[in-house]
Structure formats: structure tokens, C-alpha cells
Amino acid sequence: MQVAKMAAGTATADMATAPVAPPAPPAFERPDFQIVPRAGLPIVAVVLVLLVVGIAVNELWPLVFLHVVGGAAWTIIDLFLGFVLGPVIGRMSPPAKVELTTRLMPKMVLIMPTVVTVTLAAGWQLGTFLGTVQSSYSLHGWIVASYIVVGVMAVIALGLLEPANIAVLTELKKERPNPQRIEKLMKRFIYCAGITGAMQVATLVIMTKLASA
């Protein structure tokens, strides 16, 4: 936001002295980055292979491992981004915000879809293995509630958060990034992370109830 304010402030000051088009705001340092970090792709491939093997083997420990590790990572990242890092980013100076964004967001492009896929696919297989996805299961209502929570989170993450993430990085790659666009997209990203973070609290309630049943 401060980049935008800075730009708007420069324009206002200039308008007071001469009626000319606002000059470009001062340049800021922007680290070089890849929108999709290629170095991370082999790690993603290994994780997906582990997921396929875990589902194919269909034994309790690999499925619990994949579901719990993936789910824990998903929950913690959402909560941390939504309630800790999000508000911190909002108060950062424009150069610091840009530097953090260019270093953090490309990693999120790989981490979040991988973690979500592993959690959901392993979770479904685990539910089938344990019989908890059957409608005869005593806590079936809680299971359906978890589907709904995950469904809402998925729609928000896929429809708003992920496109905003990619769009911010693409904008930052441009020779002349637009601070207003970055600000708008970052706000969308942080609000979405906050909403999914809040929904992760519901996930924690449901999963601990199921685990202790």
C-alpha cells in the first residue's frame, strides 16, 4: 500500500506545481526470481511419487504419515500466513514487502498445491482403509462437515488465492510493475489466507474429534 501511497503522493505534489503527467515513482530494488522455482520441481515429483506408492501399498502407517504430515503443513502454513505473516506484511515498507514477496510467494506456488493434493488424496484413502468415509460410521456427520470445510477452503484457495499469487509474481516480473495492482492482489492474497486460516481452526476441531473417537 505504501508503494501506491508513495506514487499517489508524488503525483499530488507535482500537480500542485505544474499541470503535467505524473512522473514515474522512484525505482525500487527487486531481487531476481523465478515464478515457479524449478529447483523445487524434483522435490514435488518425489512427494507425488511417495503419495502414489502410499495409496498403492494401502497400509495404515504410510497413509497416516502422508495425511498427517500434509495436513499439519497445510494447517500451519494457512494459520501462520493468515494470522502472523499477513498482518506483518501489511505493515512492511514497500521494498521489504517486495523482497519478501519475491522470495516467499514462488515457494508457495509449489508448496501449497502439493501439500493440499497429498493431504486430500492420502486422507481419502485413509478414510477408505479405516472405514470412516462409510455413511454407517458413527461420526459420519463430522466427516461430512470436514468435506464441507475443505470444499470451501478449496474454492477460495483455487479461485482467489492461487491466481492472485501467480498474478503478483507476474506483475513483479515486469519492467515497470504497477504498485496499485500489486497492492490489490496482495490484499486479496492476505484476506484469503486469513479466511482459510480461520477455517483451518474448524478443521483442527473436526480432526481432533475424529482422532479421539
Add this chain to the structure above:
Amino acid sequence: MNASPTPAGDAAAEPHLPPVTQLAMTSLALIVAGGIYLASHIPNSVPLTPAIVLLCASVALLAINLALLARVPDFAWRRFFEVAKWALLAYAIIAGMILYAFLRDSLSGGPLVVLTLSLVVFAVHVPLLIGFTVARYDTPANT
């Protein structure tokens, strides 16, 4: 790398665009609802009609979205396809993993067809949305 931000007034020049994001989110919500409906009745046989209706509505929204987007003048199509093709690859892999889990559980018949088509809508609509969100902020010179 040094970056010069564009003057703040540039954002005001953004063209009027169809509600692609809203339509895509509604479409995704419909297939998610259909998936939850089917999943919540396992292993009982369940009428497929509600799931099929939700899927058809979702496909219709996808078609409307594509049609509306195709009619946008001066859209940055090159940027759109540049982003959407890689997103399509990524989401096809994700959809494939989810489908693999269903097949592993011997899901078959009508529910498998509905869930597979739902995954196809998901794997097409999300890349469309990502490509649109990136391309809408690009210059028409990149078409």
C-alpha cells in the same frame, strides 16, 4: 534488478471485463457440492440426479466463461495461454492424483463418471482463472 513502478493512474485504464472470477468460483463450488453429495453417501447407492444437475450447471458456467472471455476485445491472449498451459499441466496432474485414489478404491459406474467429469471441469477452470487473472493485468500489446 531495479524496477520502476508505473504511475498510480495506470490502473484506472483497465478495461471492463466479464465476471470470470465470480463465474469460475460458482462453477467450482457446484462441482465441490456434487462431490460432497456423492462422497457423503458412500457405500450406499444414491440417486445421481442431483450430482448430474450440479455438474451440468458447472459445465454451463465454464462454457459461458469461455464464451465471455473469447469476446473480450484487446485481451492479452499470449500471456493468457503462456500461463494457462502450465497451470493446466499442474492441475491435470493434481486431478489425476485424486482420480487415481478413487480408482484405487474400485469406484465405478455413474459416480465414477460424474467425479471424473467434475475433475475435468476443475482441471480446466482453475488454469483458465489463473491465466485470466494474470492476463487481465497485461497489456494488449502482448496479444
